[in-house]
Amino acid sequence: MFKREWKNLDKVMLFSTILIVCCSLCIIGSATHINKGVINYDFVAKQGGAFVLNLLIVLFFSRFDYTRLKHFAKPLYVLNLLFLLAVMFVGTSALGAQRWIQVGPITIQPSEFSKLIMIICTAALLSDKVDKLNSFKSLLPVGLFVGIPFLLVLKQPDLGTSLVFLAITLGMLFVANIKLSLLRNIFAAGVVLAPIGWHFMKDYQKSRILVFLDPNADPFGAGYHIIQSKIAIGSGELFGKGLFQGTQSQLNFLPENHTDFIFSVIGEELGFMGCIVILFLYFLLIYRGLVTAKECKDPFGMLLATGIVSMWAFQVLVNVGMTCGIMPVTGIPLPFMSYGVSALTTNMLAMGLLMSIYMRQQTMIF
Amino acid sequence: MLEALMKKKNQDGRFRYLYWIVIFIFAALICRLVYLQLFEGSYYHGLAEGNRLRAIPIAAMRGVMYDRNGQILVGSRPIFMVTYVPTKKGISDAELDSLAKLLNVPKEKLQEKIDKGKNSFEPTILAQDLTQDIVTRVEERRNDLPGVSVDVQPIRYYPYNSMAAQVFGYVGQIDEEDMKRLQGQEGVSSITQIGRAGLEAYYDDLLRGKDGGRQVEVDASGTPVKEMERKNPVPGHNFHLTIDLNLQKATEDALDRQIANGIGTHGIAAVAIDPNTGAVLAMASRPSYNPNWFTRGITEKEWAQINNNPAHPMENRVIAGEYPPGSTFKLITGTAALELKKVTPDEMIFDSGRHWLVDMRNAGGEALGWLNFTEALAKSDNVYFYELGRRVGIDKLAEYARMFGMGKKTGIALRGEATGLVASEEYKKKNFNQDWYLGDTFNSAIGQGFQLVTPLQAAMIVSEVANGGIQYKPFLVSRIDNLDGTPYKIFAPEQVGTLPVSKSTLDLVREGMRNVAEESGTAGSLFAGFPIQVAGKTGTAENFGGADHAWFVAYAPFDHPRIVIAVLTEQGGFGALASGPVAKSMLEEFFQVGAYADGKSPAHDAKDKKN
Numbered sequence: 008m009f010k011r012e013w014k015n016l017d018k019v020m021l022f023s024t025i026l027i028v029c030c031s032l033c034i035i036g037s038a039t040h041i042n043k044g045v046i047n048y049d050f051v052a053k054q055g056g057a058f059v060l061n062l063l064i065v066l067f068f069s070r071f072d073y074t075r076l077k078h079f080a081k082p083l084y085v086l087n088l089l090f091l092l093a094v095m096f097v098g099t100s101a102l103g104a105q106r107w108i109q110v111g112p113i114t115i116q117p118s119e120f121s122k123l124i125m126i127i128c129t130a131a132l133l134s135d136k137v138d139k140l141n142s143f144k145s146l147l148p149v150g151l152f153v154g155i156p157f158l159l160v161l162k163q164p165d166l167g168t169s170l171v172f173l174a175i176t177l178g179m180l181f182v183a184n185i186k187l188s189l190l191r192n193i194f195a196a197g198v199v200l201a202p203i204g205w206h207f208m209k210d211y212q213k214s215r216i217l218v219f220l221d222p223n224a225d226p227f228g229a230g231y232h233i234i235q236s237k238i239a240i241g242s243g244e245l246f247g248k249g250l251f252q253g254t255q256s257q258l259n260f261l262p263e264n265h266t267d268f269i270f271s272v273i274g275e276e277l278g279f280m281g282c283i284v285i286l287f288l289y290f291l292l293i294y295r296g297l298v299t300a301k302e303c304k305d306p307f308g309m310l311l312a313t314g315i316v317s318m319w320a321f322q323v324l325v326n327v328g329m330t331c332g333i334m335p336v337t338g339i340p341l342p343f344m345s346y347g348v349s350a351l352t353t354n355m356l357a358m359g360l361l362m363s364i365y366m367r368q369q370t371m372i373f
Numbered sequence: 374m375l376e377a378l379m380k381k382k383n384q385d386g387r388f389r390y391l392y393w394i395v396i397f398i399f400a401a402l403i404c405r406l407v408y409l410q411l412f413e414g415s416y417y418h419g420l421a422e423g424n425r426l427r428a429i430p431i432a433a434m435r436g437v438m439y440d441r442n443g444q445i446l447v448g449s450r451p452i453f454m455v456t457y458v459p460t461k462k463g464i465s466d467a468e469l470d471s472l473a474k475l476l477n478v479p480k481e482k483l484q485e486k487i488d489k490g491k492n493s494f495e496p497t498i499l500a501q502d503l504t505q506d507i508v509t510r511v512e513e514r515r516n517d518l519p520g521v522s523v524d525v526q527p528i529r530y531y532p533y534n535s536m537a538a539q540v541f542g543y544v545g546q547i548d549e550e551d552m553k554r555l556q557g558q559e560g561v562s563s564i565t566q567i568g569r570a571g572l573e574a575y576y577d578d579l580l581r582g583k584d585g586g587r588q589v590e591v592d593a594s595g596t597p598v599k600e601m602e603r604k605n606p607v608p609g610h611n612f613h614l615t616i617d618l619n620l621q622k623a624t625e626d627a628l629d630r631q632i633a634n635g636i637g638t639h640g641i642a643a644v645a646i647d648p649n650t651g652a653v654l655a656m657a658s659r660p661s662y663n664p665n666w667f668t669r670g671i672t673e674k675e676w677a678q679i680n681n682n683p684a685h686p687m688e689n690r691v692i693a694g695e696y697p698p699g700s701t702f703k704l705i706t707g708t709a710a711l712e713l714k715k716v717t718p719d720e721m722i723f724d725s726g727r728h729w730l731v732d733m734r735n736a737g738g739e740a741l742g743w744l745n746f747t748e749a750l751a752k753s754d755n756v757y758f759y760e761l762g763r764r765v766g767i768d769k770l771a772e773y774a775r776m777f778g779m780g781k782k783t784g785i786a787l788r789g790e791a792t793g794l795v796a797s798e799e800y801k802k803k804n805f806n807q808d809w810y811l812g813d814t815f816n817s818a819i820g821q822g823f824q825l826v827t828p829l830q831a832a833m834i835v836s837e838v839a840n841g842g843i844q845y846k847p848f849l850v851s852r853i854d855n856l857d858g859t860p861y862k863i864f865a866p867e868q869v870g871t872l873p874v875s876k877s878t879l880d881l882v883r884e885g886m887r888n889v890a891e892e893s894g895t896a897g898s899l900f901a902g903f904p905i906q907v908a909g910k911t912g913t914a915e916n917f918g919g920a921d922h923a924w925f926v927a928y929a930p931f932d933h934p935r936i937v938i939a940v941l942t943e944q945g946g947f948g949a950l951a952s953g954p955v956a957k958s959m960l961e962e963f964f965q966v967g968a969y970a971d972g973k974s975p976a977h978d979a980k981d982k983k984n
Contacts, residue, residue: 182387234602241409241417275421279410283403290399297395301388309384313391324398331405 012070015369017362020295023288024343024358028058028351030285031269031344037251038265038272038346050265050346057348058355065359073363077307080131084152087124090117091159116349118160118168123353123360125156126175126314133183134307140185143192149180164209167339170325171318178317179310182300232268236330240274240282247278265346267338270330285344289323292358299365308364315357318342420590429458429496429589430562432526433582436609438541438572440618441654441851447541447573450530452669453508454501457487458520468518475510476500498546498564502528502669529566529573529668535661536625537616539689540787540849542571543664560584560607569667570687572612572849575786579853579861582609610861613852615652620645623962624655627955631942632659636951637920640943642690642828643955645963648836648928648937650866651845653785655959656829658694660686692783692790695825696941699912700753701924702774702820704838704882706761707750709773711878715764718746718881724756731812733759736913750885751894753911755819762818767809770817771797776872777834778844779826784869785847793830796823821915832939835926838882839908839934842872886910887931896925899953905964906931909956913947920944923951929960936963 032055039050094108094117108115132152139145153176161169180190205213242248264272274282293316300312319342326341328334340347342354409417438447455476457464464472464487473480478500486497499521503511508523515521529544544566547555555561560583568577585606590599628641645654660682666675679686688694710716726740727733735741735755749757762770774780780795794800796817798809816822826834829847837844846867853861872879886908890900895911908931912924923945928937938956945951961967 178391181391182384184384184387237409238417238420240406241413242421244410244414244418274406274410279406279414282406282410286399286402290395293395294392297388297391301385316391316395320395320398324402327402328405331402331409333401333405 012366015366016069017295017299017365019291020358020361020365023291023295024355025062027285027288027292027343030273030288031346032058033250034269034272034276034344035265035346037276038269053348054346054351057351061352061355065355065362069359069362069366071363072367073311073360074305074307074367076127076311076360077131077134080128083124084128087117087121087128087156088159091121091156091163093117094163095159116347118163118165119347119349119353121156121160122168122171122175122318123315123357125153125172126179126311126318126357129153129176129179130307130310130314133179133310136183137306137310138184140180140183141189142186143189146185146189146193149176164212165338166208166212167325167337170337171321171339174321175314175317178320179314182313183306183310232336233329233332236268236271237332239271240331243275243278243281245279247274247276247281250276252276267326267336267340267345268330269345270327270341273344274330286323286327289319289342293320293323295365296361299361299368302368303364304368308367312361312364315361318357319354429456429524429587430564431585431587431604431606432528432562432564432566433560433584433606434527434608435529435544435566435573435582436580436611436854438612438614440614440616440621441652442618443613444618445532446537446614446616446618448530448532449527451525452501452528453503453505454524454526455499455503455511456496456522456524457499458496458522464518464520471514472499472511472518472521475514476503476507496522496524496563501526526564529664531664531668533622534663534665537621537655537657538571538661538664539658539687539691540571540616540656541664542573542575543569543667544573545569545667546670562586566668571689571787572614574788576612576850576853580609580612583607608856610856611854612850613854614849615647615654615851616656616849617654617963620959620962621655621657624657624955624959627958628657628659630958631945631951631955636942636945638942638945638951639684640690640694641941641945641952641955642694643938643940643959644691644828644832645936645938645959646832646836646847648839648845648934651833651836651847652851652866653847653849654936654963656689656691656849658688658690660684662686689787689789690941690943691828692785692787693827694941694943695791695793695827696922696924696943697822697914697916698779698820698824698826698831699914699922699924700755700820701826701831701834701910701912701926702818702824703750703753703758704834704886704910705773705777705779706758706765706770706818707746707882707885708777708838708874708878709765709769710761711746711881712773712874713765713769716746716761721745722749722757722760724754726756728756728759728815730763731759731815733812733815746881747885747888748893750882750910751888751891753889753895758818759815762814763811765818767796767798767814767817770814771795774824777837778830779824779834783829783833783847785829786849790829791827793827794823794825820912828939828941831924831926831941832937835910835928835939836937837872838879838886839928839937841876841879842874843868844870844872883908883931886928890927896953899957903957903960904966905929905960907960908934909953911947911953916944920946923947925952925956927956927960929964936960 032051035054036051097108108117129152132149136145153172157169157172160172273285296312296316296319300309300316303309303312322339322342325334325337325339329336329339340350343351434449437445437449440446469480469483473483476499483499486499489497511521511523531538531541547561547563547565547567551567552561562584565581565584568574568580573580583606585604587600588602590601624643624645628643631641632638639660641659642657644656646652647654662679711718721743723743724735724741726735726738733755741752741754744752744754744757774795779793781792782790796813800823801807801809801813813822817824833844833847846869848864848867850864852863855861887906888894889909889911890896890903890907892901896909900907907927907929909925909927912926914922914924916922921944923942924940926939928934938959940952940955942951
């Protein structure tokens with residue numbers, strides 16, 4: 008029985024994920040090793056433990072029928088809103104944003120899980136609307152549906168995650184055959200509304216945008232990350248300085264280098280070659296996701312897979328782009344790579360869903 | 374099924390777009406990496422290695438201190454300094470030689486400084502406060518001196534040199550301990566100046582400001598070629614002090630005159646406060662030192678001058694000097710006796726020259742006959758106050774002394790304040806394991822024996838008498854500004870207690886003090902003709918192993934007190950003679966009655982009565 012399932016498993020996706028996480032554990036070890044001479048195993052152990060646990064859960068659940076999730080969409084949506092509201096009222100803040108809930112010894116970042124929940128709910132909503140999205144009126148419920156959690160997350164403030172929501176929704180609308188002229192109008196509206204959005208941004212968010220346009224505007228403040236990150240990546244050159252050898256990260260020029268700026272450490276210590284390998288693994292992951300989506304005969308599954316792929320692709324683009332200075336700093340982590348148990352769990356579950364969709368497809372064919 | 378396939382066909386087109394979008398994303402990222410790591414790689418590599426990127430700190434200006442009228446008391450001025458940052462090939466012996474010659478600093482000293490800063494990415498200061506001359510010569514030779522550069526930075530400046538030096542304090546270059554203590558604080562760099570004493574130390578966190586920095590790219594010789602990044606320094610908070618510059622100057626001058634007079638003193642402390650608020654108007658201590666010496670790096674000779682002076686110029690005698698209060702303590706003995714109804718204002722006590730129970734006498738061997746309360750206070754009769762002390766008893770005497778604030782710090786915002794000491798039976802038992810005798814009570818009643826006060830405490834005691842029993846916490850800072858001039862903190866007068874003493878008692882004590890400065894009083898001749906009615910008290914404190922310490926405390930005007938003064942002259946002899954003139958000069962300045970209104974010259978030939 009397991010033999011057949013193993014055959015139907017998307018092994019390319021599974022192994023590229025495992026490779027990415029293994030690489031992640033090494034880099035987190037290096038990034039948290041800062042100046043201490045000994046590796047601080049706390050971070051690596053926590054992340055590694057979470058990975059193993061998640062992997063077992065994912066392999067177990069990938070045999071289940073994902074289509075049943077559709078029935079849970081409504082309660083999941085409500086639960087999601089409750090979680091996001093909870094952050095507002097009982098959340099802990101760090102670095103000027105309120106994003107975490109403390110549950111005993113664990114800090115949960117609900118906005119991470121929120122991404123996956125939104126993918127499931129939006130997929131459920133859109134699965135009945137495929138090919139019917141051709142008027143502004145038909146889009147209105149979708150807008151409301153996504154808009155509420157979007158604003159809640161934006162309020163935390165977590166601009167990064169709310170942008171991920173947008174990317175996910177756009178990706179799904181696109182494959183739901185939204186009328187292209189409608190999509191064009193949405194973009195046009197976005198451009199017009201951007202200045203208003205600017206008005207509502209927090210000062211630090213504004214400065215991030217300004218600094219992205221001109222890093223030298225505030226080099227010791229908001230621009231510091233970008234400059235130091237560029238120096239780190241650039242100085243890696245072709246082969247890198249070797250694991251644990253990066254001066255930028257080891258000498259603590261680069262704060263938060265095990266979370267959002269982990270790619271800078273990869274660039275510095277593993278060089279261009281290392282970056283290419285890692286990006287290739289991400290490409291494989293995303294490509295396999297797209298194949299899964301495309302092959303899926305069931306609209307719900309197709310939308311689900313597309314949402315997940317959009318999430319990953321957008322996060323990779325924005326995160327890696329940010330570390331090498333072509334995207335503004337938004338606090339979006341690199342999937343499977345950045346330290347953070349909530350994020351890792353979310354991504355693992357997403358991968359599990361993809362595998363479940365893929366596997367079901369294979370069983371249907373044969 | 375066919376329909377579904379049709380639709381699927383439609384979506385296949387959309388997916389083809391998505392494939393291209395994903396490919397485009399990865400292509401863009403890879404292009405960027407090619408550019409950063411392959412084309413610009415060696416450039417960034419150089420930056421990362423630190424040998425082409427220098428962080429040069431820019432010193433923040435410390436906050437300015439103003440007097441109560443907005444005059445600058447402590448500020449900053451720009452100086453030239455020569456700094457060194459190690460380059461790859463280091464500095465050669467010959468180069469060091471020529472640099473030592475240019476700067477006129479011993480070569481060993483330069484070498485020592487260079488070695489010390491070897492492991493730092495930040496520049497080491499080799500010499501500072503250089504003349505334009507030296508700066509020009511160094512600039513001319515800059516190309517032969519790798520890693521050496523000339524910098525302009527603000528440095529602490531005390532325009533009045535030693536004036537109020539112990540109050541303002543001084544600053545010094547940050548050291549390793551400070552670095553450890555301030556680790557993680559924004560704006561602390563290798564050139565930060567740290568407050569070491571006085572207000573500079575007490576309010577260092579607010580005065581310091583935040584150093585900024587420049588990140589410059591340098592060429593192989595260490596010459597900056599491009600400024601990459603800059604963070605401007607943030608100046609410290611400006612402080613408004615309660616000090617009155619003119620009064621402070623007059624006080625300092627008066628102290629200097631007393632020392633120059635050759636009465637054999639080295640240490641004098643003088644303080645003036647506003648009895649209505651507790652604000653310190655002037656505070657001076659001798660000997661003093663010049664805080665500017667420390668700012669630019671003190672020379673060995675200057676340090677020896679401060680360090681080898683047995684009178685400790687850095688000690689603020691106003692708050693740290695503990696002296697027997699002498700006859701000024703009679704204010705407390707008198708208050709206690711009246712308030713406890715141990716004596717009536719009109720009761721006459723006979724002074725035969727000695728007390729009838731214990732053979733203890735007046736200072737000059739005089740006998741003043743029948744005296745009532747105010748007469749006894751004005752003439753500072755010892756026998757009368759021995760008797761009051763006996764009637765009150767040492768326990769109540771100690772209680773009243775503590776009530777007035779003796780034996781505990783006033784709480785002024787300066788480090789190193791002493792508590793003084795209240796004589797009591799327990800103290801003697803504990804420290805000397807001896808029983809208490811009536812003679813001890815007598816000594817205590819006239820401020821001798823174990824009693825000790827600081828000049829500031831003495832001033833606060835007089836302030837309480839003057840203002841009707843309100844105890845204020847003395848303060849030096851009235852307001853701290855934000856950068857934009859708005860208030861960061863405003864210090865209101867802080868009442869810490871009220872004396873549980875009736876008005877009639879304090880009225881009598883004040884009357885006695887007024888009589889001190891009148892014809893029959895111990896400071897009568899000193900204040901003869903003085904246009905403002907002064908209330909005071911002289912004191913002569915026995916000093917074992919030296920001449921007596923001289924006290925003079927006063928407030929004025931008598932009926933509406935605006936200023937309280939306490940002056941102590943170490944080994945000055947009689948209070949009215951040694952300390953009185955200082956107080957008088959201060960009052961002349963405060964009331965703007967120098968040389969008196971009617972042109973009568975002030976007479977300093979006070980034939981001293983008793984203390």
